Amino acid sequence: MAYFEVKGITKFFGGLAAVNDVSFQVEQGEIYGLIGPNGSGKTTIFNCINAYFPLTKGEIYFEGKKISGLMTHQICKRGVGRTFQVVKPLKRMTVLDNVIASAFLHTRNKSEAVDLAEKTIEFCELTKYKDKLAKSLPIASRKRLEITRALATKPKLLLLDETAAGLNPSELDEAIALIKKIRDSGITIIIVEHIMKVIMTISNRILAINYGMVVAEGSPTEVAGNHEVITAYLGEDYSAQS
């Protein structure tokens, strides 16, 4: 059994299939990319994995145990952390308090939680913003705070939802470095990303989806050369030329 497995998940919003019979497997320690045009259902897959939406059909397994059907907070406790594409900082709390709140997941002792929070903040290089209110941070740091907060829950699998969107080129390189650092610390990552520079350089494997259905799966180069993927992104004309 794979480390993390999604089996035929389907999510209907009314009559619209936002995700239609998607299955994939992620091995421990890899970075698994999820790409697709806007509205193709990437974020919906994330929302289904962490039970933000109830599934219409399908099952999800993590470390051999079924996690579909659990509540969001229970899934987090099992070791699946996530970040949001539209960042959700706890605005009127300082960065440190944000991270402490999530560090309390595995400990009831406050000094342990503060310790873990400070270490995580240092790991993500947010130390200089530690005592700032979360609402005063620029977007790059807010995205980083999302990751920091998710890391403080000590996840084994981390779902990153467009953490590089809206960043400038130098911030982008820092974000890539951080994601690699997280992988090297032994955390498996599933990442949704539009920026090809990010997704092509760091992913081990990529799943391309369109209209909620799987279009292609494979290594970055395979997926980038796939006809259907090019069609999905650029239309029939370009796919015919290549």
Place this chain on the structure above:
Amino acid sequence: MKRSFGRLLLLAVLLVFPWVLKDAYYQHLMILVLMWVAIGSGWNLISGYTGQVLFGAASFFGIGAYTAALLLHKLDISAWWGLPLGGVAAVLLAFPFGWICFRLRGPYFALATLALNEILRNIATVWESLTEGMVGILVMQSFVSKIPYYYIALGLAVLSIVLVDVVMKSRWGYYFVSIREDQDAAESLGIDTRYFKMVSLCLSALLIGLAGGLYTNYMGFIDPKVVFSLHDISIMAILVGIVGGVSTVYGPAIGAFIMVAVQEVFRTGGFGLLPALGKTTGWPFMTTLARYVSEVHVLSFGILVVAVILYLPNGIVGDWSSIRRALIFWRRKAA
């Protein structure tokens, strides 16, 4: 060090207060203030810190008050048992209510609490065989002196402040504030938001219920219109919270002091100033004005809310630094 010294000094002043000011009227006002500190702190816990606005503080207050009254009236047990049991009864009410209504978010939850308030008031009015309806229940006071009540109220106020202070520094406190700031983010951080909203609601119901039990014992008379009152209890609780400062430990204490004072000024027509003026001048206009002023204290709440929201959106404690700056500036200008 300096802060804890200030707190001890304040506590000492409050402890000797009834022996210094022996006037029963001022002791009565102080008891009300201390009772409101407990209600305000309870409201602040669920609404200020956890962000689930409670429009029905009177539901818990009334349940506490009626528990004490009915214990004596129906079972002939001392109403003093109603003080702790009133708190317990309020928690028992908060539990199913929260279980059902925490599916609602934001203003919808607030409306549900408002509905609970009205439902309970109607039940207490209509169910005459149990509650005597609008006739109310009379409970003989145990003490003639106000001093025992004063110390019980003081104990309750200190308990509520300490409880809020301790809870907000703990894991629960972090969770409450996370839920206020973003419930979805909190849930994805592994916080069981439903459970912790329940915890917060139960703690706040406990404090408000205890205050209700005290009210019955102290006032000696309750009826549905008084203890389930929307404007005199529920809205007043919100005002105590926002005037003093939402999500500050000492905000409700300051708010309680100011709100009880404002209510009293209006009720007595400026501490008897307006009626006295009416009498001495003999102008019918003054007498009419005095009567209206004593009836419009609810209107004064509205004016106060507008002023606080415009000038002190974080309440007196929350905006203390800017108030102090303004005061210093004003003093410099005068000098």
